[in-house]
Amino acid sequence: MDIFEFSNEDSDETPGIVIDNGTDTMKLGFVGDDAPRCVFPTVVGRVENLTRFLLELQPKTLFVGEDALSKKGRRTIYCPIKRGIIEEWDNMVEVWEHSFKNEIRVYPSEHPILMTESLDNPKVNREKTCQILFETFKVPSFYLVPQQVLQLCAYGMTSGCLINLGITSNCCCILDSKIMKNSCLRCSVEAGGITELLKELLAMRGYQFTTRLELDYLKDLKEKYSYCLTNNIPETISAIENKSQIREYEMFNGGCVRFGKERFLAPELFFRSRKQILEMSNLLTNNCKGINSNFQEMEREKEKEKEKEKEKEKEKEKEKEKEKEKENENENEKEIEKNTRIKSYSTLPKMIYQSIISISEEKQKQVFENIVISGGSSLFEGLQERLQKEVKSFWAENAPEVKVHAIPERKYATWIGGSIFASLKSMKNKWMTKEEYNENGSSFVHIKCNDCL
Numbered sequence: 001m002d003i004f005e006f007s008n009e010d011s012d013e014t015p016g017i018v019i020d021n022g023t024d025t026m027k028l029g030f031v032g033d034d035a036p037r038c039v040f041p042t043v044v045g046r047v048e049n050l051t052r053f054l055l056e057l058q059p060k061t062l063f064v065g066e067d068a069l070s071k072k073g074r075r076t077i078y079c080p081i082k083r084g085i086i087e088e089w090d091n092m093v094e095v096w097e098h099s100f101k102n103e104i105r106v107y108p109s110e111h112p113i114l115m116t117e118s119l120d121n122p123k124v125n126r127e128k129t130c131q132i133l134f135e136t137f138k139v140p141s142f143y144l145v146p147q148q149v150l151q152l153c154a155y156g157m158t159s160g161c162l163i164n165l166g167i168t169s170n171c172c173c174i175l176d177s178k179i180m181k182n183s184c185l186r187c188s189v190e191a192g193g194i195t196e197l198l199k200e201l202l203a204m205r206g207y208q209f210t211t212r213l214e215l216d217y218l219k220d221l222k223e224k225y226s227y228c229l230t231n232n233i234p235e236t237i238s239a240i241e242n243k244s245q246i247r248e249y250e251m252f253n254g255g256c257v258r259f260g261k262e263r264f265l266a267p268e269l270f271f272r273s274r275k276q277i278l279e280m281s282n283l284l285t286n287n288c289k290g291i292n293s294n295f296q297e298m299e300r301e302k303e304k305e306k307e308k309e310k311e312k313e314k315e316k317e318k319e320k321e322k323e324k325e326k327e328n329e330n331e332n333e334k335e336i337e338k339n340t341r342i343k344s345y346s347t348l349p350k351m352i353y354q355s356i357i358s359i360s361e362e363k364q365k366q367v368f369e370n371i372v373i374s375g376g377s378s379l380f381e382g383l384q385e386r387l388q389k390e391v392k393s394f395w396a397e398n399a400p401e402v403k404v405h406a407i408p409e410r411k412y413a414t415w416i417g418g419s420i421f422a423s424l425k426s427m428k429n430k431w432m433t434k435e436e437y438n439e440n441g442s443s444f445v446h447i448k449c450n451d452c453l
Contacts, residue, residue: 034416039412138434148164173358187344201262371405383406388404
């Protein structure tokens, strides 16, 4: 039986539009569709400091998406969204205008708009988004939803632990479509960090990636060939000895990049420090015969570190329990709302474990069985299985059932979840209308779009 109840309204009604504002890419489409209709880079290109003569030759000075990137050298490229937060509003308006006019090709004044936001979106940004959509684009109604709630919705769930792996890496626990604020955590490992590590590892082989075009090829290489180890030592050794693990990647200039161990060492950043990975790389390169014993020593050291961390965490938990009794709910909300207060962890398993144990014990079993991964960096082969093993390893015995879920379409899980969310019967009375905006102002968005927070 479906856990969602969908609207049965007349299909002739003007469909809503789902807009997923991604740091890297924009995703747009109509409510009820299975996938976004338009996907393009979230960038604006401006031709600046042109003479009057050059302006006559090239009257168009502003480009969005692929057009902005087609001739990068002649244009100044702007990225209006940084780490999930809109920072350049003039450029963001240009991106939205391009979205409606050239991509999905509709009049925004005729369609309800469901838009996504990051977990730590400031209040002032929520109000600014609301103001622009109602005053600049004249939308009839609007709704703002955290990306994590929609990603979980794409899996057909209302409760679970959502791991978002994109330009930024974060997680939170969601119970009955409501985010548990104390469970919101970050991971210091991000997509750009993995690409940088791969660049460093390939430099050891003599390959250099410096220009923007070369870095684009490096990113493509990472996405096509990298994978996560599921059994550390055996797979590591076989990767060296087995020639079938070696891959060749053809560059734009006809050159060829040959690589092997780098395929799994770069994503290993999700589970180990950069220093440990570089040590692993040296071991694999210089002393294949002694690998097994060296890795076993590294694993033992890793286990000792885990034990020490567990003891420290137990002490911290006791202190936290005492502090929680003294703190009131208003102070907690203020702390969570500040971006700098969201705690960060160095590895994914640690972040997931700490997030789940922060909620009530009676809910933990359900959430451990509903761990969901989403975002472009979640596509590494083997990540699902590895995460499941690593999270379970935090218990010496009596470990709970741990299940990590991964749908094939998880790269667009936020948009897909938005399409489902906006199709629900319960959404009928949730939309913030133009009349409500005129009467209450942009601050009303915190009341109207607050069900999931």
